Amino acid sequence: MAPNSPQDGQSHISAFPPEPVENISALSITVKQEVEIDVSHLHNTNAAFAVRCTDWDRLKAELRRAGIPGFEFLSILYPIFFGIAGTSGLSIIPIRATKDLPAWVAPFYMIVTIAALLLGLLFAWLDRKIKAVVRGDLQNIVTGMEKFESQAGTPAKEK
Numbered sequence: 001m002a003p004n005s006p007q008d009g010q011s012h013i014s015a016f017p018p019e020p021v022e023n024i025s026a027l028s029i030t031v032k033q034e035v036e037i038d039v040s041h042l043h044n045t046n047a048a049f050a051v052r053c054t055d056w057d058r059l060k061a062e063l064r065r066a067g068i069p070g071f072e073f074l075s076i077l078y079p080i081f082f083g084i085a086g087t088s089g090l091s092i093i094p095i096r097a098t099k100d101l102p103a104w105v106a107p108f109y110m111i112v113t114i115a116a117l118l119l120g121l122l123f124a125w126l127d128r129k130i131k132a133v134v135r136g137d138l139q140n141i142v143t144g145m146e147k148f149e150s151q152a153g154t155p156a157k158e159k
Contacts, residue, residue, distance in 0.1 A: 056145070063142050074127035081120030089113040 035050060092109045095101065 056149075060142055060145050063138050063145075066138050074123050074130070078120045078123035078127060081116045081123060085113050085116035085120055088116065 088109050092106060092113065095106050095109055
């Protein structure tokens with residue numbers, strides 16, 4: 001039988017060269033492992049993945065604390081618009097008291113204040129909505145993993 005070929009369903013891994021060569025030190029490592037996996041609960045499928053319990057738990061933990069990729073700019077953007085609305089809104093008071101300004105200045109500041117406030121509110125609402133949807137999707141995945149764990153029973157033991 002060729003090296004590194006499975007024997008009777010067992011995995012066989014070895015490092016080469018298996019024997020020391022002249023003037024070169026060599027390391028030979030052989031790992032044989034047999035794992036039984038109960039797939040009787042998989043009714044309509046012919047394939048299954050063997051996942052170590054530690055990897056499964058790590059994936060579940062990472063899903064629980066996963067952030068929301070790609071939408072961080074909304075969390076930065078809406079405070080900027082609220083800041084613009086606040087500063088332009090507060091500057092309307094001294095502008096109204098100032099004489100000899102063009103007639104368009106005060107209405108322009110009011111328009112900027114209202115537009116920035118509306119954009120800030122819109123982006124804050126979008127940020128919360130997107131985060132809620134993604135959190136819900138992640139929670140559904142974790143719930144599905146926990147449901148699978150309860151249906152699958154005890155994990156397979158290594159022999």
